[in-house]
Amino acid sequence: xxxxxxxxxxEYFTRVKKKSFIIMTIVGPILMAALxxxxxxxxMADNDEVKTVTVYDKTGKYIEAxxxxxxLKFRFTQEQNAEKRREDFKNSGDNAxxxxxxxxxxxxxxxxxxxxxxxxxxxxxxxxxxFLEDRNYKKxxxxxxxxxxxxxxxxIETKTLTAEGEKTSSAELPIAIGFISAxxxxxxxxxxxxxxxxxxxxxxxxRVVEVLISSVKPFQLMAGKIIGIALVALTQFLLWAVLTGxxxxxxxxxxxxxxxxxxxxxxxxxxxxxxxVENMMGNGQFSEIFLGLINFDWATMIFTFLIFFAGGYxxxxxxxxxxxxxxxxxxxxxxxxxPVTIPLILAIVAAQGIIKNPxxxxxxxxxxxxxxxPIIMPMRVAMGRFEVxxxxxxxxxxxxxxxxxxxxAAKIYKVGILMYGKKISYKELWKWLKYK
Amino acid sequence: xxxxxxxxxxxxxxETQNIVKQFENHRALSEVSISVxxxxxxxxxGPNGAGKTTLIRIINxxxxxxxxxxxxxxxxxxxxxxxxxGYLPEERGLYKKMKVGEQAMYFAQLKGMSKSDxxxxxxxxxxxxxxLSWWDKKVEELSKGMQQKVQFIITVVHxxxxxxxxxxxxxxxxxxxxxxxxxxxxxxxxxxxxxxSTHNMESVEEVxxxxxxxxxxxxxxxxxxxxxxxxxxxxxxxxxxxxxxxKFSASLTADYKILDNVQKENxxxxxxxxxxxxxxxxxxTKMLQFGNIISFNELIPSMHDVFIKAxxxxx
Numbered sequence: 001x002x003x004x005x006x007x008x009x010x011e012y013f014t015r016v017k018k019k020s021f022i023i024m025t026i027v028g029p030i031l032m033a034a035l036x037x038x039x040x041x042x043x044m045a046d047n048d049e050v051k052t053v054t055v056y057d058k059t060g061k062y063i064e065a066x067x068x069x070x071x072l073k074f075r076f077t078q079e080q081n082a083e084k085r086r087e088d089f090k091n092s093g094d095n096a097x098x099x100x101x102x103x104x105x106x107x108x109x110x111x112x113x114x115x116x117x118x119x120x121x122x123x124x125x126x127x128x129x130x131f132l133e134d135r136n137y138k139k140x141x142x143x144x145x146x147x148x149x150x151x152x153x154x155x156i157e158t159k160t161l162t163a164e165g166e167k168t169s170s171a172e173l174p175i176a177i178g179f180i181s182a183x184x185x186x187x188x189x190x191x192x193x194x195x196x197x198x199x200x201x202x203x204x205x206x207r208v209v210e211v212l213i214s215s216v217k218p219f220q221l222m223a224g225k226i227i228g229i230a231l232v233a234l235t236q237f238l239l240w241a242v243l244t245g246x247x248x249x250x251x252x253x254x255x256x257x258x259x260x261x262x263x264x265x266x267x268x269x270x271x272x273x274x275x276x277v278e279n280m281m282g283n284g285q286f287s288e289i290f291l292g293l294i295n296f297d298w299a300t301m302i303f304t305f306l307i308f309f310a311g312g313y314x315x316x317x318x319x320x321x322x323x324x325x326x327x328x329x330x331x332x333x334x335x336x337x338x339p340v341t342i343p344l345i346l347a348i349v350a351a352q353g354i355i356k357n358p359x360x361x362x363x364x365x366x367x368x369x370x371x372x373x374p375i376i377m378p379m380r381v382a383m384g385r386f387e388v389x390x391x392x393x394x395x396x397x398x399x400x401x402x403x404x405x406x407x408x409a410a411k412i413y414k415v416g417i418l419m420y421g422k423k424i425s426y427k428e429l430w431k432w433l434k435y436k
Numbered sequence: 437x438x439x440x441x442x443x444x445x446x447x448x449x450x451e452t453q454n455i456v457k458q459f460e461n462h463r464a465l466s467e468v469s470i471s472v473x474x475x476x477x478x479x480x481x482g483p484n485g486a487g488k489t490t491l492i493r494i495i496n497x498x499x500x501x502x503x504x505x506x507x508x509x510x511x512x513x514x515x516x517x518x519x520x521x522g523y524l525p526e527e528r529g530l531y532k533k534m535k536v537g538e539q540a541m542y543f544a545q546l547k548g549m550s551k552s553d554x555x556x557x558x559x560x561x562x563x564x565x566x567x568l569s570w571w572d573k574k575v576e577e578l579s580k581g582m583q584q585k586v587q588f589i590i591t592v593v594h595x596x597x598x599x600x601x602x603x604x605x606x607x608x609x610x611x612x613x614x615x616x617x618x619x620x621x622x623x624x625x626x627x628x629x630x631x632x633s634t635h636n637m638e639s640v641e642e643v644x645x646x647x648x649x650x651x652x653x654x655x656x657x658x659x660x661x662x663x664x665x666x667x668x669x670x671x672x673x674x675x676x677x678x679x680x681x682x683k684f685s686a687s688l689t690a691d692y693k694i695l696d697n698v699q700k701e702n703x704x705x706x707x708x709x710x711x712x713x714x715x716x717x718x719x720x721t722k723m724l725q726f727g728n729i730i731s732f733n734e735l736i737p738s739m740h741d742v743f744i745k746a747x748x749x750x751x
Binding site for chain 2: 003006007010014202203206207208210211212213214215216217418420431
């Protein structure tokens, strides 16, 4: 009698129907989408506000540099007394006060009541730079139009040589994908591994397990639970990916048109950032990322990701299940939790170093040892910095190890779930492994 | 009664042969053999830690015996037999966050029932216990006693041929205990066989046909309840007598010993112990010479007395 599908269904649906799952599923993508949208939105919101700066120019030579725009107005004052000037500024409600006391020493000071506004500072310095540059050109007899026409812009395209030929790639993109995949695997193993443990403890504490165990084999119970929760993890992951995509797409579609003209306004005022915008829109970074996304080896990546996601989860979830079976309540589990979580944490910490040196000894060993490979190997695969034999060895070892941990966990589980009121030591666990 | 029925009636539904189970440093069961007949209620008795739960777990295939065999319906125990057993463990519980109906459906299906069949039978039971309104409630909203009712239903809904109840009445109030007792007897009427493990000797006397007493991993006593009680008779008689007590008492030989006597006006209530082999009729004849006998009873030990005597004797 195979009851695994029934158990799996219960484990899956009770979790998916939980309020906390539904809330997480909705809040997660909103937070993630906010990460994409917030910077743009903030720039927009910032732009709407009209800011006013009081300018005191003792030299009287810079007046031309300050031309008011729609969003930044300049007001000039002739007040000589510094005290009085500050008093006036405070009463005026202006955003900042700029004083220019000397021509020669670039004695520009920007006062404000609250934290100085970086966009104001950048605009003023850019205005001044342009103004002074123009003056210098004139002084040196340089024709500005000629100078502009002589300027050159260089973009370096990065390409990867593959068996099928060369492909445009991005240097940054694989690192990002690698790190994101490492982090996702880490997070999901941790979150859902602990859920497996909680589930086992719940059954033990509620004494449901004795009723259950007369109808199902302990192994079926454990397997149903582990697989059921894995499907919950997968559901959550897919929902997050899809919902984040929908929200980001929707927001850009709805507000994208209103963002564009203002973005251009912004670039006209802020010459420094306008160059960046040009880089993005032109043949530079933007198309590189775009082409990189298209040319990235998604098939290998997704395949590797899924194998290591599943393998890593099975390895750790079975260990967590064994812990759950061995203890009576969640406060007792510390001594067993620590050795299981240390390799996981070590892997995610090491990942930050391995990103910089994906071919080193640390990278090699962490991607071979099955307790860390689920996090490190997909990262190296994303970066394209691996040998096929390394990948094969890593997968092979992972499969062998999770088979072994499942076997071990099943033995501990079988004895542990019916054991109450006993403080369990490692010695005790060792004995359990030998029970029939 | 047809021949088939007759054969069935006396078939052994369960038989364990010389079961041995050894744990790390203590022996839970040594050579325990019991047999349960079709359509009877079998009491599995014994003090705490005697090995009852281990034996029940072996029958339920939760653990395997080190030695010995278990036969169900004359076949060696195998995984498919699980569907034919209903087990209510002493340590029992339900998923707190799950709805009652949903949960009952889950357990019924784990026992191999189809979805529609489980639903129909469960609704019948819920109606019978007048708890249909709980179907969509969460378990945590129910009282302990209510949860026990649900648990009972879960144990019996798949109509198993063998039912095993481990301390079924703990946590029940007297009214619900009575309802449950009746249900267990009804199930027996319908042909189910029951193993009943309890400390409550009163209920053993009420419902059990046969018993086995396990102490310190060994079976020390088994048989029909009535036979066992006879076996433990102490040949003490309680007599209510109206007449001359002193003369009667003086006439007794050493074979008859008066244990105590409560005198109320001229009515004596006394207990007399007879030596082995002496006939109570002789005592009666003798007493009649000194007065009238109002009542004359042999004191049959209760299962409670049997339990204590057997266990203490064994220790």
